[in-house]
């Protein structure tokens with residue numbers, strides 16, 4: 065299938081590239097609005113994966129034979145492609161992991177074991193996904209450091225003036241998401257980093273919900289660490305990206321130990337290779353890395369500018385729907401947000417609404433969205449109903465959602 069140009073993207077032709085969205089299920093196509101959980105895959109990802117296993121499959125960094133060399137080239141080529149994609153200064157600043165969760169665990173584990181002590185403080189925002197919360201809980205419990213919550217305002221915005229009051233000489237790290245997976249808020253990472261660095265504080269950014277929607281630039285943001293998962297960016301499962309500034313990443317204690325990350329091994333000890341190998345013990349997901357490099361080209365052909373235009377329209381239409389039908393409170397009304405809406409239904413349980421939508425072939429997520437403290441903070445004790453969109457969603461998806469929400473109101477409110 066030929067790649068698309070921005071004009072075609074805006075016409076909605078890109079949807080044809082996603083086979084699952086064309087599948088008839090119970091005679092109805094699925095209306096997939098759970099993109100924050102994972103995104104659908106374009107045909108080109110299937111082709112790239114197929115191509116790799118048919119033509120390039122051998123373990124990387126291990127063989128002197130041609131095939132292993134080619135597999136290694138494909139893997140390292142993917143690393144360079146990711147570095148260019150997020151504007152890292154050097155490919156060695158990119159570590160491939162199994163996902164954002166592993167990436168964040170690597171950093172928090174290092175902090176817990178080697179950086180924090182009983183006098184340290186760790187600032188974590190109240191809007192973090194459990195993946196950027198629980199590893200810090202453990203790091204603090206291990207080191208006896210103190211966790212300090214940075215809470216958002218009623219619209220879901222983080223206030224830099226509050227951060228300025230929270231930071232002090234004990235602060236060692238700030239853990240913050242680029243985009244909240246509940247509120248959709250786009251946080252001011254550049255400004256957070258500028259403030260943090262005045263106090264020599266490390267900033268760890270969870271970019272899982274940002275990269276599917278807009279370009280990220282490590283040089284510009286100037287964060288110390290940045291993580292995301294390929295499967296949320298139309299790419300393969302089982303692949304995560306951990307970016308770290310070279311001088312910071314070099315200090316990180318390997319979380320996993322084993323083959324291919326070592327230089328000299330005696331029975332009692334081992335010396336580790338330089339970056340990025342020292343943080344990639346064992347066989348990496350090289351096929352996924354290669355396939356993700358193809359997705360990067362796919363995104364380039366679509367362009368983030370086109371994605372932005374489509375998503376702004378989807379967002380506006382969603383607000384119109386909620387206005388029309390009433391009865392759903394939105395968690396998070398930040399000016400700067402991605403097309404993601406966590407809804408609190410009036411007099412209905414989010415799970416019941418999701419069930420009614422499922423009967424209409426509308427896929428959304430109900431629950432705490434792996435952000436239980438945030439739901440409690442906003443008094444959403446039953447969790448929320450999350451509608452999260454991607455650039456391939458269209459009017460039919462929104463119509464089906466609107467019908468489904470109305471049906472839920474008729475059935476459940478009595």
Ligand SMILES: Cc1ncc(COP(=O)(O)O)c(C=O)c1O
Nearest residue numbers: 163164165193195245270272293
């Ligand atoms: C903001 C955020 N961070 C981290 C994660 C964890 O990603 P993964 O499960 O791919 O490791 C998610 C997934 O939902 C997320 O939304």
